[in-house]
Amino acid sequence: MLIKPAMNLEQVSPKKVSDFIFDRLEEAIILKEFMSDEQLPSERDLATIFNASRITVREALARLESLGLVEKRVGAKGGTFVLPITRNSHLRNRDEMRRNWDSMIEVFEYRMVVEPGAAYLAAQRIKKAELQQLRDYVTASIEPDCSREAFRSIDVRIHLSVAKASGNAYFDHAVRQIRTKINPALDLMPYSDRVKVNNYEAHRDLIAALEAGDADRSRDIMYRHIEHSAEAIRARVFADESFED
């Protein structure tokens, strides 16, 4: 006898245009497509980009502003500017993750399946230009003048590029979603030579495996890389000390 699963009753509410715009801009800031002090396109340009009215764009920007992600300045040379992450927002992030650690674990579990899968496919399909782009990112990440924020931004781009090189929109989207969830946690990490070198070596080895078209090795390297990353985040979130680096 078949038992019908209960009708999945979900409270739906309309997703407004301003919600979409807010989500996209928040994601862009979290993924560091815009870095600190960088200016977003003007309200008028954003309206054109998103094919929306200026008022609707302003509603999305107002939400970003109320979250402390951006700041507006009027006048010529004015505009909407991305605010740097403050020590306070760091601590708030950490507490939020401590309180909600179970949901972080869910993201990690998903990531450990999805990103190695993306690397596996990418090894079979990545194009020369994409490999070169990856190499440029990795090279830039190990330069001595690479700022902490630039380093974090490059790290995101490397992982998103591998997902894109998988040639599969599902992996691309999933990695983007995962990264948007965990990037605030990664921003908590210290910025030491040891971290830089560890990351450099993992990314370098991954690129070598991708270049060799070795899908299994690419997958394994990615798996170990993000396994290590998850453990480092866990240690950091539950560390007693506060953050100074």
Add this chain to the structure above:
Amino acid sequence: MLIKPAMNLEQVSPKKVSDFIFDRLEEAIILKEFMSDEQLPSERDLATIFNASRITVREALARLESLGLVEKRVGAKGGTFVLPITRNSHLRNRDEMRRNWDSMIEVFEYRMVVEPGAAYLAAQRIKKAELQQLRDYVTASIEPDCSREAFRSIDVRIHLSVAKASGNAYFDHAVRQIRTKINPALDLMPYSDRVKVNNYEAHRDLIAALEAGDADRSRDIMYRHIEHSAEAIRARVFADESFED
């Protein structure tokens, strides 16, 4: 030097409440939570379930009706009823999949990563009641009086239950999404004893592995099961003959 990725300009449009309701009902029908000739809840009940107005529910139902998924009848004993899949819609589905085979391949690739991952986690966490539910499903699926449609419905429920047993909302959601994409293809499959037995054995072995808490074996069985399924779909979609069984 860092090169900024181009601003991802996407045309956003508001997602209306009726869109959400339409999506959920369409999904429920595709996943065979409602079977042929079954009655959906009344418009008034759906409005309560989704916390929306009746007019909005009617808009969603009108779209379902225009797609030929449901039919409305007025009067007492009237209501909204799920229509059976016709031979024509079968052929349309097949042609659509032939034309858009690349996007089917993307779903299969994603599925081969996500569902084995879900099975791996489920083996470590599945509860006694969930195992019993799975056993009941599998038993029902091999009964001689199990209709073709009931068989397909049970198949869906087994895979969704495993995803749910992973205890991870990301896997749960992803498997749902994947299944909604490929279920129309699975509906094209013949309903022979050979198919029934193959499915039965794969599901039986999977449950045994889950019950043993053997994560690696659960993952491998799931992988081979859906690899076989993808190949069977490919053969069916590109078969010359039309469908009689």
Add this chain to the structure above:
DNA sequence: ATATAAGGTATAGACCTTAAACCATTTAAT
């Protein structure tokens, strides 16, 4: 015939979005 349970329809008000115009502020060029 009548009651009942559905779908079918109509109206008014609240909210969201667009388009277009205009105001206010700041900077750089003149």
Add this chain to the structure above:
DNA sequence: ATTAAATGGTTTAAGGTCTATACCTTATAT
């Protein structure tokens, strides 16, 4: 000092969507 340009800030009118409520129509069972 004046002015032009670029930006955010504001207003208004028109149209679309959603809610709430009420009432109409159809078909079945009693």
